[in-house]
Amino acid sequence: MDTSKPAIFVNGGLLPMHVQKRVRIVIQVLGSDRGAVIGKSTDDHQLTVKGTPPSVPLTNFVEVIGIADSEKSIQAEIWTNFGDTFDTYSYNQLCQLANGEYQLLFL
Amino acid sequence: MAKMNLTEGAIAKITSGGAKAAELKPTLQVTELKQVHTKQPQQSDRFRLVLSDGSHLQQAMLGTQINHLVKDGNLRPCSVVQLIQYTCTTVQGRMIIIILELIVIVEECALIGHLVSAQKSLGPPQSFTNQPVNNSSNPQSFGSCSLSGGAVENPNLTVASLPNPRMNQLHSSSHSSNNDSVRHGATNVPPSHLKAEYGAGLPGAAPMNGSYSDQCAIFRNHRPEISQAPGTYFYSSRSVYQQPSPMYPNTGQVAKNDAPPKLMPISALNPYQGRWTIKARVTAKGELRHYNNPRGDGKVFSFDLLDSDGGEIKVTCFNAVADQFYHQIEGGKVYLISRGNLKPAQKNFNHLRNDLEVFLESTSIVQPCFEDDNVIPRQQFNFRSISEVEGMDNNNVVDIIGMVSSITPAASIMRKNGTETQKRILQLKDMSGRSVEFALWGSFCNAEGQRLQNMCDSGGFPFLAVKSGRVSDFNGKAVGTISTSQLFIDPDFPEARRLKEWFEKEGRNVPSLSISREMSSVGRADVPKTISQIKDERLGTSEKPDWVTVNATVIFIKADNFCYTACPLMSGDRPCNKKVTNNGDGKWSCEKCDQSMDECDYRYILQFQIQDHTSITWVTAFQESGEEIMGISAKDLNSLKYEKQDNESFSKIVRQVLFSKFVFKLKVKEETFSDEQRVKSTVVRAGKVNYSSQSKFLLDMMEKFKSGNSAPVASNTESTYPNSGANSIGIESSGRPCGPLGSNQVGNNGYIARKFGSLPSEVGQHGNQYSTKFPTSSLSLTAVVLLAIPQQIALVS
Numbered sequence: 001m002d003t004s005k006p007a008i009f010v011n012g013g014l015l016p017m018h019v020q021k022r023v024r025i026v027i028q029v030l031g032s033d034r035g036a037v038i039g040k041s042t043d044d045h046q047l048t049v050k051g052t053p054p055s056v057p058l059t060n061f062v063e064v065i066g067i068a069d070s071e072k073s074i075q076a077e078i079w080t081n082f083g084d085t086f087d088t089y090s091y092n093q094l095c096q097l098a099n100g101e102y103q104l105l106f107l
Numbered sequence: 108m109a110k111m112n113l114t115e116g117a118i119a120k121i122t123s124g125g126a127k128a129a130e131l132k133p134t135l136q137v138t139e140l141k142q143v144h145t146k147q148p149q150q151s152d153r154f155r156l157v158l159s160d161g162s163h164l165q166q167a168m169l170g171t172q173i174n175h176l177v178k179d180g181n182l183r184p185c186s187v188v189q190l191i192q193y194t195c196t197t198v199q200g201r202m203i204i205i206i207l208e209l210i211v212i213v214e215e216c217a218l219i220g221h222l223v224s225a226q227k228s229l230g231p232p233q234s235f236t237n238q239p240v241n242n243s244s245n246p247q248s249f250g251s252c253s254l255s256g257g258a259v260e261n262p263n264l265t266v267a268s269l270p271n272p273r274m275n276q277l278h279s280s281s282h283s284s285n286n287d288s289v290r291h292g293a294t295n296v297p298p299s300h301l302k303a304e305y306g307a308g309l310p311g312a313a314p315m316n317g318s319y320s321d322q323c324a325i326f327r328n329h330r331p332e333i334s335q336a337p338g339t340y341f342y343s344s345r346s347v348y349q350q351p352s353p354m355y356p357n358t359g360q361v362a363k364n365d366a367p368p369k370l371m372p373i374s375a376l377n378p379y380q381g382r383w384t385i386k387a388r389v390t391a392k393g394e395l396r397h398y399n400n401p402r403g404d405g406k407v408f409s410f411d412l413l414d415s416d417g418g419e420i421k422v423t424c425f426n427a428v429a430d431q432f433y434h435q436i437e438g439g440k441v442y443l444i445s446r447g448n449l450k451p452a453q454k455n456f457n458h459l460r461n462d463l464e465v466f467l468e469s470t471s472i473v474q475p476c477f478e479d480d481n482v483i484p485r486q487q488f489n490f491r492s493i494s495e496v497e498g499m500d501n502n503n504v505v506d507i508i509g510m511v512s513s514i515t516p517a518a519s520i521m522r523k524n525g526t527e528t529q530k531r532i533l534q535l536k537d538m539s540g541r542s543v544e545f546a547l548w549g550s551f552c553n554a555e556g557q558r559l560q561n562m563c564d565s566g567g568f569p570f571l572a573v574k575s576g577r578v579s580d581f582n583g584k585a586v587g588t589i590s591t592s593q594l595f596i597d598p599d600f601p602e603a604r605r606l607k608e609w610f611e612k613e614g615r616n617v618p619s620l621s622i623s624r625e626m627s628s629v630g631r632a633d634v635p636k637t638i639s640q641i642k643d644e645r646l647g648t649s650e651k652p653d654w655v656t657v658n659a660t661v662i663f664i665k666a667d668n669f670c671y672t673a674c675p676l677m678s679g680d681r682p683c684n685k686k687v688t689n690n691g692d693g694k695w696s697c698e699k700c701d702q703s704m705d706e707c708d709y710r711y712i713l714q715f716q717i718q719d720h721t722s723i724t725w726v727t728a729f730q731e732s733g734e735e736i737m738g739i740s741a742k743d744l745n746s747l748k749y750e751k752q753d754n755e756s757f758s759k760i761v762r763q764v765l766f767s768k769f770v771f772k773l774k775v776k777e778e779t780f781s782d783e784q785r786v787k788s789t790v791v792r793a794g795k796v797n798y799s800s801q802s803k804f805l806l807d808m809m810e811k812f813k814s815g816n817s818a819p820v821a822s823n824t825e826s827t828y829p830n831s832g833a834n835s836i837g838i839e840s841s842g843r844p845c846g847p848l849g850s851n852q853v854g855n856n857g858y859i860a861r862k863f864g865s866l867p868s869e870v871g872q873h874g875n876q877y878s879t880k881f882p883t884s885s886l887s888l889t890a891v892v893l894l895a896i897p898q899q900i901a902l903v904s
Binding site: 087089090093094097 | 806
């Protein structure tokens with residue numbers, strides 16, 4: 001596994017903290033709009049994901065890894081389909097933990 | 108030896124009521140000392156003695172608490188003693204001194220003084236003292252009357268030896284029963300006494316046996332019968348005597364003595380007590396129970412009493428009497444009780460500290476006492492510390508108090524008689540540094556159990572006081588409720604307050620050693636454990652196997668001998684499944700069924716290693732769980748490998764299974780293999796991991812963990828924490844390749860180690876679902892949480 005470019009777990013609320021940094025986030029796809037995908041983060045923030053989605057159709061939940069270019073958007077490099085169901089609550093907790101007490105574990 | 112001076116006139120003083128134990132501690136000589144045989148073996152021996160003050164003699168009984176003086180040989184006939192504590196009561200018109208405490212001044216001394224019997228100096232006293240007394244068997248009838256004292260047989264019932272002169276004494280005595288003037292009775296055949304009492308000219312009668320107040324009742328009822336020719340008195344009296352008992356109704360229409368009741372403390376109750384009255388509070392009121400035993404049906408009702416001196420006694424009523432009193436008695440209220448029977452306590456049903464219990468009859472009096480002056484405590488406990496419980500025998504009944512550190516939800520358990528009941532288990536911790544498993548059964552689960560659960564769930568630490576819990580040796584020592592148990596949540600006793608203070612100061616952080624095996628096999632419930640706990644807690648080493656649930660990953664599968672050839676024949680309602688051997692001619696033969704067959708079954712006997720974030724272990728899976736894990740039947744897999752020799756497909760299947768995670772339900776048991784004890788785990792069920800619920804579970808644990816962090820970090824890294832393996836394991840896990848995160852963790856050893864230092868103290872108190880000894884760190888927890896999420900990715904992509 002390539003760990004040279006670690007990505008920080010974020011949700012909508014934590015994204016602003018990591019602008020210009022490599023992040024990963026799971027969003028629920030709301031729709032696509034002019035080459036960008038609009039999604040809702042696990043804490044109900046609306047975000048924009050730019051970049052080219054993979055050729056496979058996107059499922060409901062997608063994980064996106066890329067550089068955060070603003071407080072509400074990400075330039076995605078890797079897209080991963082997470083399926084149609086996802087435990088948003090746990091993921092949210094994970095983001096809090098990964099950015100809070102246990103930061104050192106993740107970076 | 109020096110001449111002893113006995114306290115002159117003491118006997119007269121005592122018996123006339125002129126002196127009390129508080130003021131007068133007389134020195135007297137024991138002129139006679141005899142053991143009284145009791146009917147029931149469990150009642151302790153009683154000793155009857157005769158005391159002399161140099162001029163008069165007096166009957167006395169030794170309180171059982173000082174029986175040892177006789178048994179050790181310190182107190183003998185002709186000993187000179189000083190009475191320290193005694194009471195004087197009238198029994199059957201006779202005064203008896205009950206001695207509760209005395210000092211033996213001289214063990215052997217010549218008889219002092221010229222002795223006469225205290226009451227009436229008639230008849231030769233000497234012959235009295237030398238009178239042979241035998242403990243012949245008592246006619247059964249003695250015990251049957253309500254006021255009789257337990258099953259004490261008539262001591263000294265001697266039919267034969269009846270010195271005539273005795274009778275005269277009696278003759279001159281008054282008739283009425285309990286308040287007779289001071290009488291002295293050698294104990295002899297009661298029937299004769301009966302005669303004497305009635306003053307018919309009575310030769311041959313002998314002084315009565317005073318112990319039985321029922322005597323009076325008997326003669327009262329049969330006054331008319333006792334007018335017979337003198338010569339035949341002695342013998343006929345016996346037959347008359349025999350008869351009355353069955354007819355003795357409990358409603359004695361007798362000359363009632365309506366003197367105001369003399370209150371006495373419960374601790375002074377004894378079977379020789381004539382009339383007694385106690386004032387006590389009902390601490391526990393039982394149910395009106397119906398029973399059915401070989402002797403027939405019946406109803407029983409009992410309640411416990413506590414008086415102002417702290418004495419406790421149980422009161423029981425049967426049938427009609429039960430009905431009579433059941434509605435009168437209210438728990439917590441004070442009553443005056445008199446005219447009950449005193450009998451030895453049945454320790455099976457009676458857990459109070461009293462050798463006696465009271466049986467009420469319809470003549471008994473129960474009077475509510477309205478001036479409840481709160482002198483009598485509401486409840487009395489005899490709390491033991493949990494470390495004491497460890498040393499107690501099975502089935503002991505005990506009171507305990509402790510802090511509830513964890514509580515399980517109610518589970519349904521099947522009882523031996525087929526009925527279902529609810530059970531909850533909670534952990535009680537106290538100042539002794541020990542904790543014990545406490546089981547709530549039946550209705551306690553729902554009422555108090557639910558309340559305690561709510562309190563625990565909301566992060567509180569409730570305190571629980573238990574009255575009458577039973578010690579059992581299930582899984583070490585544990586305590587459980589019985590029907591007479593009483594629970595008090597967050598009580599306001601001094602002990603509770605002390606416990607609370609201890610808890611605030613130290614108890615929170617001190618891990619407690621459990622005297623119960625944490626493995627609660629509550630009906631094979633799933634107890635989530637980590638693999639390291641199997642070894643640390645020595646699961647499976649007790650007589651019964653332990654059932655645990657672990658979340659783990661398959662690390663290695665032994666590909667050889669993954670199945671065996673099994674007998675497909677049905678034996679009963681299950682297939683035989685015993686290993687069949689190849690006959691060589693294409694047939695298979697089974698030893699057990701003693702048959703041979705063409706086709707055999709193939710059944711899994713899969714040995715593989717599973718690993719979680721704490722440890723690794725070998726497990727075995729049989730047919731059903733094997734199929735769940737491998738995803739292919741043993742037969743197919745077998746044919747793939749051996750018949751088709753398709754190693755590639757075989758390896759592919761095995762590879763697929765490797766590193767997949769399951770929820771394993773394991774049966775852990777220690778077995779002996781040629782002198783070696785090994786703990787073997789069998790997979791009973793292998794289920795898929797539900798990541799979502801597991802994540803939530805772990806998040807919960809982390810929360811609880813963090814909230815316990817509010818106490819200052821204890822510096823006792825080498826505390827006597829039962830799972831001290833936690834330290835090494837945690838650090839070990841950081842180095843172990845732990846899935847995708849291995850590289851991250853290695854770099855953080857320092858951080859992990861430091862964080863670990865705080866763990867042992869905190870983990871101990873949390874009743875989290877891994878039982879209080881979950882040796883984890885929040886770090887590895889988050890690692891596991893992280894693992895859960897990427898797994899989803901792996902599955903999807």
